[in-house]
Amino acid sequence: MDLVSLEHVGKTYRLGEVEISALTEVSLTVKEGAFACLVGPSGSGKTTILNLIGCLDQPSSGKVLVTGQDTSALGRREAAVFRGQHLGFVFQGFNLLPVLTVYENVEYPLLMIRHLPKAERGAAVTRVLEAVGIGDQRDKYPDQLSGGQRQRVAVARALVGKPALVLADEPTANLDHATAGMVIGLMKQMRDQFGTTFIFSTHDPRIVSQAETLYTLSDGRLVDVRAGQAGVKEADHD
Amino acid sequence: MINILRLAFKNLTRYKRRSILTGLLIVLGVGAVIVFTGLSDSFKRLMIGQITDSMLSHLQVHKKGYVASIDNLPLNLNLSPTAYQRLAGMLKAEPALAGFAPRLKLGAMLSNFETTTAVRINGIDPEAENLVAPDLKDRVSGREPGQPLVGRGEILLPEVLARGLDLKPGSEVVVVATNQEGSVNGLPLKVGGVVASVMGPGGRDGYMHIDDAAALLRMNAPEISEVAVRLTDFDQLDQVAARLKAALGEFKNPKGMPMFELHTWADLAPFAHIARLIDLMTVFIKAILVAVVLISILNVMMMSVFERVREIGTLMAIGTTPAKVAQLFLAEGFILGLISSLAGAAVGVGTIAALNATKVSFLFGMGQQIVLAPTIGAGTVLAVCLIVIAVAALASLHPAMKASRLEPVEALRHV
Ligand SMILES: Nc1ncnc2c1ncn2[C@@H]1O[C@H](COP(=O)(O)OP(=O)(O)O)[C@@H](O)[C@H]1O
Ligand SMILES: [Mg+2]
Numbered sequence: 084m085d086l087v088s089l090e091h092v093g094k095t096y097r098l099g100e101v102e103i104s105a106l107t108e109v110s111l112t113v114k115e116g117a118f119a120c121l122v123g124p125s126g127s128g129k130t131t132i133l134n135l136i137g138c139l140d141q142p143s144s145g146k147v148l149v150t151g152q153d154t155s156a157l158g159r160r161e162a163a164v165f166r167g168q169h170l171g172f173v174f175q176g177f178n179l180l181p182v183l184t185v186y187e188n189v190e191y192p193l194l195m196i197r198h199l200p201k202a203e204r205g206a207a208v209t210r211v212l213e214a215v216g217i218g219d220q221r222d223k224y225p226d227q228l229s230g231g232q233r234q235r236v237a238v239a240r241a242l243v244g245k246p247a248l249v250l251a252d253e254p255t256a257n258l259d260h261a262t263a264g265m266v267i268g269l270m271k272q273m274r275d276q277f278g279t280t281f282i283f284s285t286h287d288p289r290i291v292s293q294a295e296t297l298y299t300l301s302d303g304r305l306v307d308v309r310a311g312q313a314g315v316k317e318a319d320h321d
Numbered sequence: 322m323i324n325i326l327r328l329a330f331k332n333l334t335r336y337k338r339r340s341i342l343t344g345l346l347i348v349l350g351v352g353a354v355i356v357f358t359g360l361s362d363s364f365k366r367l368m369i370g371q372i373t374d375s376m377l378s379h380l381q382v383h384k385k386g387y388v389a390s391i392d393n394l395p396l397n398l399n400l401s402p403t404a405y406q407r408l409a410g411m412l413k414a415e416p417a418l419a420g421f422a423p424r425l426k427l428g429a430m431l432s433n434f435e436t437t438t439a440v441r442i443n444g445i446d447p448e449a450e451n452l453v454a455p456d457l458k459d460r461v462s463g464r465e466p467g468q469p470l471v472g473r474g475e476i477l478l479p480e481v482l483a484r485g486l487d488l489k490p491g492s493e494v495v496v497v498a499t500n501q502e503g504s505v506n507g508l509p510l511k512v513g514g515v516v517a518s519v520m521g522p523g524g525r526d527g528y529m530h531i532d533d534a535a536a537l538l539r540m541n542a543p544e545i546s547e548v549a550v551r552l553t554d555f556d557q558l559d560q561v562a563a564r565l566k567a568a569l570g571e572f573k574n575p576k577g578m579p580m581f582e583l584h585t586w587a588d589l590a591p592f593a594h595i596a597r598l599i600d601l602m603t604v605f606i607k608a609i610l611v612a613v614v615l616i617s618i619l620n621v622m623m624m625s626v627f628e629r630v631r632e633i634g635t636l637m638a639i640g641t642t643p644a645k646v647a648q649l650f651l652a653e654g655f656i657l658g659l660i661s662s663l664a665g666a667a668v669g670v671g672t673i674a675a676l677n678a679t680k681v682s683f684l685f686g687m688g689q690q691i692v693l694a695p696t697i698g699a700g701t702v703l704a705v706c707l708i709v710i711a712v713a714a715l716a717s718l719h720p721a722m723k724a725s726r727l728e729p730v731e732a733l734r735h736v
Contacts, residue, residue: 140730163640163643167640167642174733178631181335182332182335
């Protein structure tokens with residue numbers, strides 16, 4: 084089943100008199116359980132697509148469907164609720180709350196957005212912290228962690244509410260190469276463990292190899308969709 | 322709700338120095354308002370108490386027109402004994418009164434057989450006078466306990482005059498007065514005591530028995546210049562005064578004009594203006610406090626929003642609704658206001674307690690030593706705190722709305 088589908092999506096930004104076309108006629112689908120990667124040089128439209136899928140922005144033309152729902156009809160509040168219910172986010176700059184501990188950061192979506200009872204929160208947070216391998220760091224604050232550890236916390240925060248889809252815009256851009264590979268590996272492991280669909284973007288060719296589906300963008304157009312090396316490998320097993 | 326407050330509190334600790342400085346400003350403001358209110362209230366109460374309890378009483382009734390020329394002590398504006406009887410009958414029926422006392426006021430010459438000087442005298446009924454001016458007896462020195470306020474054949478002299486003429490309790494004097502018909506009469510009297518001066522009208526008057534005063538003025542029965550009236554509850558003054566005024570309006574002279582006039586202590590004592598000025602200053606200082614809280618909280622919360630744009634974007638992206646983002650910032654301002662106003666109240670109340678413990682005194686007017694015993698009601702402290710907290714929340718409203726209106730995409734791009 085298609086978890087995400089973009090139909091003839093266009094996005095233009097207005098900068099005063101000038102109209103900048105960020106996306107032109109983009110149509111794509113992402114299957115449930117996919118481990119998909121948007122590649123393309125800087126300015127090619129990766130962030131714009133992720134923002135549209137993430138209900139953070141609305142297309143200028145065309146349609147964006149996420150879990151079957153046309154998200155362009157959602158107001159500010161409904162969009163926030165939708166994101167809280169169905170989506171998880173991992174950011175380039177980790178974006179953890181500095182005043183909260185690792186545990187509290189991961190607990191935040193369950194506490195402030197889902198309003199779950201304490202026992203349920205505790206179980207879910209502990210489980211996901213163990214899954215990303217930082218169960219022993221739970222009482223530390225973000226500034227006491229390395230970049231790789233912080234991104235693990237961010238992945239845990241994205242996953243704790245059991246979303247259908249996690250969106251990660253250049254999640255490795257602030258990490259060294261080894262750590263970057265580790266974080267992508269972790270995300271894939273989480274996909275395997277929880278069945279969550281992942282869409283991430285990068286312009287780092289060394290990361291791309293881990294993707295199963297590759298969407299290549301250039302100047303706001305989708306120029307290529309194919310199975311990545313990881314996907315090919317899997318296909319070879321069949 | 323608790324969770325929002327908890328997170329808001331944690332966010333306040335992020336910029337410790339800034340939060341503490343802002344809080345300190347509010348603490349100082351709240352403390353100052355409480356101390357000032359306590360001091361000014363106690364000063365006011367002290368002065369009003371002195372004026373009403375030791376001479377004026379709460380309100381006074383005269384023959385119409387008397388107060389306008391009260392400085393002359395006009396004998397032709399006295400109430401006749403029958404008029405006074407009618408007035409007394411009416412006052413007796415009024416349940417809100419602790420008592421009333423007739424006074425016969427006159428200007429006279431006082432001689433110690435060497436020097437002669439002018440003196441203002443109140444002829445009083447000692448029993449009744451105790452009811453309307455209960456502190457007068459404490460101002461009088463040189464009398465034995467158990468003696469009436471003033472006996473027949475005695476005069477109580479104001480201390481400035483007694484000192485000037487070198488008169489002591491027991492000294493012999495002669496008082497000479499001219500009555501309404503112009504005939505002069507003298508009366509030998511014994512100094513029965515010396516009256517300490519107080520601020521306000523009548524603060525330097527002498528006293529004699531009302532029957533002596535009537536005899537001095539060759540009246541068959543005492544005429545009455547003034548009726549002092551004291552209420553059981555001072556706070557009821559306005560209502561009771563209005564009621565009495567209406568009742569007095571019924572009494573007309575043969576020409577159909579009102580017979581009596583009524584004045585409250587505030588109409589008679591210039592200190593009432595000072596009291597009103599003090600109230601105005603209290604309001605003014607509270608307004609400054611409100612402005613300080615408003616500006617400092619607005620400022621600090623605006624800074625918080627601007628510094629946390631990307632974080633706000635993150636919170637919204639992961640599903641926090643705009644309303645909840647607004648609540649977070651409102652809660653921050655609220656907590657800052659709450660904690661600092663409570664600390665300010667503690668500082669204010671503590672300072673007042675310290676002032677009471679050290680018994681600070683100062684000189685006011687004619688060498689009167691005034692010991693300040695500031696008190697502040699729990700209600701006032703609570704009101705000040707509530708105002709500050711409300712203003713703090715109000716000041717956070719604009720930054721909070723600003724935060725909640727941020728577009729997550731733009732906010733996330735913010736560096
Ligand atoms: N808010 C904006 N206003 C104007 N132009 C924008 C805005 N956001 C993105 N763009 C433009 O849209 C194009 C695609 O940007 P983006 O999606 O951020 O690319 P990528 O993430 O692949 O680097 C770029 O040309 C960029 O300059
Ligand atoms: Mg980008």
